[in-house]
Amino acid sequence: MSDQAVTEESDASTEPSVVVSRIIDQPLDTVWSVLMTKKGAEALLGRGAMLGDKGQTWTAADGRTGYIRSFHPKEQIRFWWRKNESTEASLVDLQLSSPAENQTEVQVEHSHLRPDLDPEYLRGRWESALERIESDCF
Template sequence: MTPTGLTQDAGWEMGVRKTVPAPLPQVWDFLIGEGLPLWLGETALGTRRRDQYETADGTRGEIRSFHPHERIRLTWEPQDWDHDSILQITLMQVQAGTTIGFHQEHLASAAEREKMLDHWHDVADRIAAALGKRRTR
């Protein structure tokens, strides 16, 4: 039996979803604007395939695809990793607002998968809290 999170093609992978009570265009604008440091780090993010980025803490990668108001797919390699992974952020309008999905593949091990699950759950919670504060202004 295959362990949870282990795939034949993408190795170890994980996914986290969070629905926030905000319209999709507002969530998109937040994620690629003032909310960028919450999920990617302090950096500038390009919008074209192969645009590269490096955060203040040394995480680096490149854009694989960028579809406004829908999806960003990029490589993601923290400074202390010896490999990169693929991170995809998707947005979907739902009745209650917008569902943000984080999917990461090509993780090195079950332990790294668990660490990234915790990380992206925390990121999703911080994004939801920040968007909630914006609504009360």
């Protein structure tokens, strides 16, 4: 298992984003299966929320809400994420790959960040989500 987290700084041509990745010593099928469980979805979206197909909305118990923009099994899930109905959405892109046999890299990139979103908070949030997903793989 290895962790890597990067926060990209904004300049004139890019917007700030948070990128967190983790290599899980399990096959892609196992990691995907965990993501498709209630616990896997809640690790990403929040308690009470479930992942769905492209175009489906989701709501977590804490008021976070969004909808699935892209859903490609075992490759990518992209979703809009916002703190509540009255805030502007930011974009979360989860990518899966298999760098070696029986290993899966999971990368989360959170972009379109509003100025009031703390990149350090988001980095910790996504690191915790990946840690929960990894622990559920074993």
